[in-house]
Amino acid sequence: MEKVTVLPPEKLINGWIDPKYLPEGKDKYYLRNKQVRKPRGGWRHLTSDEIERLVKNDNTAASWDTIWVTDEFRPHSIKNNRFYGTVRIGRVSENGLQFHDLRLPIGITNSSIHSCDIGDDCALHNVHYLSHYIIGNRCILFNIEEMCTTDHAKFGNGVIKDGEPEDVRVKIEVMNETGCRAVYPFDGMTTADAYMWAKYIDDEPLQERLQQMTQASMDHHRGYYGTVGEGCVIKNSSIIKDVKIGSACYIKGASKLKNITINSSEKEPSQIGENVILVNGIMGYGSRVFYSCTAVRFIIGNNSALKFGARLINSILGDNSTISCCEVLNNLIFPAHEQHHNNSFLIAACVMGQSNMAAGATVGSNHNSRTNDNEVVAGRGFWPGLCTSIKHSSVFACYTLLAKADYPAELNIPLPFSLVGNNAKEDRLEVTPAFWWCHNMYALARNNWKFKTRDKRITKTQNIEFDTYAPDSMEEVIRARKLLEIWTAKAWYRKENISFDKLSDKQLRAKGSELLNGDSKTVNDLEILGENMEKSKRSVLIRKVWRAYHAYGDMLMHYAMTNAMDYLEANPGETLSSMSALLKSRRQREWINLGGQLMMTTEFDRIRADIRSGKLASWKDIHKRYNDIWRRYPVDKLRHAYLSLCYLLKVEQMDAAAWQQAITEEKRIQQYICDEVFHTRQKDYENPFRKATYRNAEEMTAAIGPLEKNSFVRLVQTETEAKLKRLEDLRSRI
Numbered sequence: 001m002e003k004v005t006v007l008p009p010e011k012l013i014n015g016w017i018d019p020k021y022l023p024e025g026k027d028k029y030y031l032r033n034k035q036v037r038k039p040r041g042g043w044r045h046l047t048s049d050e051i052e053r054l055v056k057n058d059n060t061a062a063s064w065d066t067i068w069v070t071d072e073f074r075p076h077s078i079k080n081n082r083f084y085g086t087v088r089i090g091r092v093s094e095n096g097l098q099f100h101d102l103r104l105p106i107g108i109t110n111s112s113i114h115s116c117d118i119g120d121d122c123a124l125h126n127v128h129y130l131s132h133y134i135i136g137n138r139c140i141l142f143n144i145e146e147m148c149t150t151d152h153a154k155f156g157n158g159v160i161k162d163g164e165p166e167d168v169r170v171k172i173e174v175m176n177e178t179g180c181r182a183v184y185p186f187d188g189m190t191t192a193d194a195y196m197w198a199k200y201i202d203d204e205p206l207q208e209r210l211q212q213m214t215q216a217s218m219d220h221h222r223g224y225y226g227t228v229g230e231g232c233v234i235k236n237s238s239i240i241k242d243v244k245i246g247s248a249c250y251i252k253g254a255s256k257l258k259n260i261t262i263n264s265s266e267k268e269p270s271q272i273g274e275n276v277i278l279v280n281g282i283m284g285y286g287s288r289v290f291y292s293c294t295a296v297r298f299i300i301g302n303n304s305a306l307k308f309g310a311r312l313i314n315s316i317l318g319d320n321s322t323i324s325c326c327e328v329l330n331n332l333i334f335p336a337h338e339q340h341h342n343n344s345f346l347i348a349a350c351v352m353g354q355s356n357m358a359a360g361a362t363v364g365s366n367h368n369s370r371t372n373d374n375e376v377v378a379g380r381g382f383w384p385g386l387c388t389s390i391k392h393s394s395v396f397a398c399y400t401l402l403a404k405a406d407y408p409a410e411l412n413i414p415l416p417f418s419l420v421g422n423n424a425k426e427d428r429l430e431v432t433p434a435f436w437w438c439h440n441m442y443a444l445a446r447n448n449w450k451f452k453t454r455d456k457r458i459t460k461t462q463n464i465e466f467d468t469y470a471p472d473s474m475e476e477v478i479r480a481r482k483l484l485e486i487w488t489a490k491a492w493y494r495k496e497n498i499s500f501d502k503l504s505d506k507q508l509r510a511k512g513s514e515l516l517n518g519d520s521k522t523v524n525d526l527e528i529l530g531e532n533m534e535k536s537k538r539s540v541l542i543r544k545v546w547r548a549y550h551a552y553g554d555m556l557m558h559y560a561m562t563n564a565m566d567y568l569e570a571n572p573g574e575t576l577s578s579m580s581a582l583l584k585s586r587r588q589r590e591w592i593n594l595g596g597q598l599m600m601t602t603e604f605d606r607i608r609a610d611i612r613s614g615k616l617a618s619w620k621d622i623h624k625r626y627n628d629i630w631r632r633y634p635v636d637k638l639r640h641a642y643l644s645l646c647y648l649l650k651v652e653q654m655d656a657a658a659w660q661q662a663i664t665e666e667k668r669i670q671q672y673i674c675d676e677v678f679h680t681r682q683k684d685y686e687n688p689f690r691k692a693t694y695r696n697a698e699e700m701t702a703a704i705g706p707l708e709k710n711s712f713v714r715l716v717q718t719e720t721e722a723k724l725k726r727l728e729d730l731r732s733r734i
Helices: 009-014 030-035 048-056 191-199 204-216 435-439 441-453 471-495 505-516 520-524 545-570 576-583 601-613 619-649 656-686 697-704 711-733
Strands: 067-069 082-084 087-089 096-099 102-105 107-109 112-114 123-127 133-135 140-148 226-228 233-245 250-252 256-262 277-283 294-300 305-307 311-317 322-324 327-333 345-351 376-378 394-396 419-423 428-432 540-542 591-594 597-600
Touching: 102 123, 102 140, 112 123, 133 140, 140 226, 191 204, 191 327, 191 345, 191 591, 191 601, 191 619, 204 601, 435 441, 435 545, 441 656, 441 711, 471 505, 471 545, 471 591, 471 619, 505 520, 505 545, 520 545, 545 576, 545 619, 545 656, 545 711, 576 619, 576 656, 591 601, 597 601, 597 619, 601 619, 619 656, 656 697, 656 711
Parallel strands: 067 087, 082 112, 107 123, 123 140, 133 226, 140 233, 226 233, 233 250, 233 256, 256 277, 277 294, 294 311, 305 322, 311 327, 327 345, 345 376, 376 394, 428 540
Antiparallel strands: 096 102, 419 428, 591 597
16 A cells, blocks of 8 residues: 655655656656647746735745746736646636636636646636646636646556556457457557457567557657646546546546546537546547446547446447447447447447447356356347347347347357347247348338438548448348358258258259249248357257348349449449449458458458558558548449349349349339338337327327328438439430
8 A cells, every 4th residue: 555655845846757757958847848839928927016916815836936927917816826836827817708507707716736837718716736737728627626647647548658567558458358359549549440459469460560559659758748628618526637638628527537538629529427437548539428437448439428327348439339327348349339228238249330239138248157258249230139148259240130038059140131039939049131121121221321320520530331231241141142042952952851961062052042043932831940050959940031032132232233323423424334344353252340441351451461561650551541441442342342243143244234134123122122111110100009008199190200201211212212213314324
């Protein structure tokens, strides 16, 4: 236990940095002076009249010679304060400041200030201890118990300062409770950076270079001051230590903020509310943490929020995400994650965005082992239903929906857009592929719309693919069709009592394709079983395979034609034929979801190689490469979509006849999407149990509005009319 020690007066004022850590010829203020912008007229000493007025106002100073002011200084507004060390005070006018209902006069009262720079027109009142901070212009600091910066402050970055041992470095242990995937946080870190670092732990040269770059991203010298940007309001808070605060930030009632960076700006202000504890982390622009939340060893992305007692520990939360009421440990969560309900639970997972955790859902939690939780990996759109419990380690394809159940064994679900259920009566796992497309088009179509409209970021460091139909999900669709072909063929051979042990996958796929492109009754009469999907001896039944197979085909067609239409609209001089010639190349089958940005694996491998070689020498260089790839992504995606269409139609290259067929098919699919959006929403209006809570139809209409006026349904109908016309116009551009 550390002991309270007695300091002589000179060390109380001058003992902030041990002299052995100061560069030769530098004093303890050399870094502070780099951080501070000198006022237009410069600083000056106090006049004798000003000192007299300050003394009459019950102010004291260790030395008035170390108090510096500007020519616009009014000592009348400085009352009952204690000053230590070098304190510089900007303009003090007769005006006041207002924020919401809080109105305070400009000036400094009832405060203890040690070695600080205070900007123009600030209101500092009842700040019991303010030490080694640079306060921007027009800030309000009101009722703060302790606000200080140490000489070794790192502001949440995973670096170490001169003379510090390695074990003080802050690390975030994502994806695995053992800490084997720990990353060093840094201001500006994205989920793409964290995933590359945490996932590729076997690439030792890469790991070494990332560690070196992070250490080099921040000056190792001691002596940086904490900063509060312009227009900040901090009130009724207890402990603020080693915190860097951006402009226009609002902090009210915080319990403890220690070793963190809060990115904030006038256009993207961040907020921290009552009883919040934040330790060792970084908050993104426009982020919000309210109502008794706790975060320790964390990164919170831009435009993201913690609310209502949420606990975020050893975790990274991507942009545009919200977590409320629950516990999240050892997680890497990509952008657009929603987790609102109490007693939901997420431990040791990599969730790849656009996800939703329902109430009571339990992911991880040490309920199949006495050892640390291992890992759960879930593709985009992961949605475990109410009170769902799954075991680690499990893997889920994009847009997997888990029905309410306690799943008894580890899962590997390679079929995207599936509904997974545990049939306890029959003691088997049941999977319905393409469930969203076939049975809940309203939710599926709305996903595309809502994720884009909820993206309020101005600072977009992390590139994000919001489209449901993208190279990652569509490659999973292609693989899923091949699996369905193989499993359907095996089911038919089993029914016919014919051995298939010596048949290759290619031969099985040919038979499966023949069956799935034939009569639906033949396939529907088969018991089709999935393989290697559950760590158990019980069977895995694949339901509604014929319909799912064709739904997957429609998804590929819709994906390809949507991208083709968008390209031709952006390039009015092109035709479908000229586009085909542009895109003629080998289709890249391997794609990676890098923190929300999709890129070809070949591009990502090149990034890793260039980091190892030193060609990419800093995180700034890496982020620039991400952005360069993102600018090329529309063409890469279009090429993937085009060649996926060739695969679907079984042609080497699209000719006029193939394009005519694709246009006709896409017109049917567009109309299907529009009709299904209406019909799947209509179910809520026709469900007798939903209607039972209302006295009559009039009350129901008043409460939820008429279906015909549903804003999203009407939006889809309007867009469908326009898309059908665009599709017909394409016939003249073949």
